Amino acid sequence: MAVLDLDARAAKLGIDLSQVDFDSVLLPPGENFGIERYVYILYMNTIYGLLICLVFDMERYKQVDIRIFDVKSGRLMRGFQGSADEFSVEGYSVSWPVFKWDGGRDDKYFARLRKNTISVYETATFSLIDKRSIKVDNVVDICWSPTDSILAFFVPELDDGNQLARVCLNAFLNLVVFRFSISLYLTCLISQVALVQLPSKVEIRQKNLFNVSDCKMYWQSNGDYLAVKVDRYGSKSKKSIESGFEIFRVKEKDIPVEVLELDNKKDKIIEFAWEPKGQRFAVIHGDLPRPDVSFYSMRTPGRVSKLVTLKAKQANALFWSPTGKHMVLADRLNGKLEFYNVDMLMTMATVDNFMATDIKWDPTGRYLATVVTSSVVEDGFYIWSLYGKLLYRTLKEQVFQFAWRPRPPSLLSEQKEKEVKRNLRQYVERYEEEDEDVLDLLSRQEEESRRVMEEDWEMWINEWKKLHEEEKLQKQNLLGKEEEGEEEYCYETVEELIDVCEEVVSLEP
DSSP: OEESSOTTHHHHTTOOOTTOOTTTOOOOOSTTTOOOSEEEEEEEETTTTEEEEEEEOSTTTTEEEEEEEETTTOOEEEEEEEEGGGGBSTTOSBOSOSEEEOSSTTOOEEEEEETTEEEEEETTTOOBGGGSOEEOTTOOEEEEOSSSSEEEEEEOOOTTSSSOOEEEEEEOHHHHOTTOSOEEEEEEESSEEEEEEETTTEEEEEEEOOOEEEEEEEEOTTSSEEEEEEEEESSTTOOOEEEEEEEEETTSTTOOEEEEEOSSTTOOEEEEEEOTTSSEEEEEESSTTSOEEEEEEOOSTTSOEEEEEEOSOOOSEEEEOTTSSEEEEEETTTTEEEEEETTTTEEEEEEEOTTOOEEEEOTTSSEEEEEEOSOSSOOEEEEEETTSOEEEEEEOTTOOOOOOOOOOOOSSOHHHHHHHHHTHHHHHHHHHHHHHHHHHHHHHHHHHHHHHHHHHHHHHHHHHHHHHHHHHHHHHHHHTSOOOSSOOOOOOOOOOOOOOOOOOOOOOO
């Protein structure tokens, strides 16, 4: 058995996998857990406690057998079997991940992409929504909104030009609560962008685009924005490519679309990354090994504002802090790391960690780990502060994986968190008053402690004075006279011969 992508999902379920040897472990026997073939763990669902396994049959290697188990009971929830072609897209081998869960907190749905078909299932029942799949010719990619049951999928343009490329957003709100009579269906064509209202199918938003070569979708972590990178042919000969972005404000009225074009349209876009839970994003564009890095903001309604462009940076990857504000510009080939403060638009530190294969922020955004794996000499990991200061370094032989311990989910509801952020100033003033009261109390306690110490000192001094007077009185009684003034001391010098030694000394030089 081998683990492909468990990360920290098991920890959130209270399952400790740190001491498990996956090369020799056997699945616990049960009604449907007794599998006697090669097994690969593909995914662990944290909400419903589900384990997805690929069962690989050496004798029938062209057959795919995927099974979903309940971790606690070991019961088989559903199986998906078929030929490898049924699980492939565009003629490639089995496309992973086969299943993608929606971005809501409850993981209510998961989708499966097949040839010309998107199947969406309910996690609670493992049955198809509305008992039928969505037919989409030539669909090649799907992705969920990180926070809502909105599914985006991409359909490329055909070579003969009879079908235009498009990106579509499906909102499954009518499937979540059936009492709503109207749900939203957003269709974003690379040749045309349209917002359609169901069931009336009235088009309320449209935008046309042409000469599309390819596109890629990037969701913002809160699901507020969807950035679509659009590569267009720069000429009729299709020899040059021009890149830009169509950015959808998904949660605003009428879902406006902002168009972002780089200063140099022919710049190759190397990397794109949204700020977690924020309104900013960063783009690496240009030619390696020293491309440019630009930062943009969506804060101003109706336009995309450029914050700054960093020229000729040695970077090919972007790593935002989980809390935003800070970023690491990384050159993963040469191990160069630049710690950048996006709020102040300044570089805090530039460090080197040659041969680093993994770069991971901790969940608090206060520390960064760089990990060296599969190296001949220096396997190990380094811990850096968010300002780029090396805090810890250790070397380990044969390091394969590094993972931070996940933070538990917030005990506050989403509405409560928004209320706290909205009334943060009031909370700050209240807590500052409480802090001042605590400081006053501590100050009074310290004063009282000092007063008690002074009283104890005075008591100790008085006791010794009393003892001294008693000794003085006893001495006077023994001498038979009263002492006047200071005591007189008599010194006497006594000499004693201990030894005599005679030595003849020559006076000649």
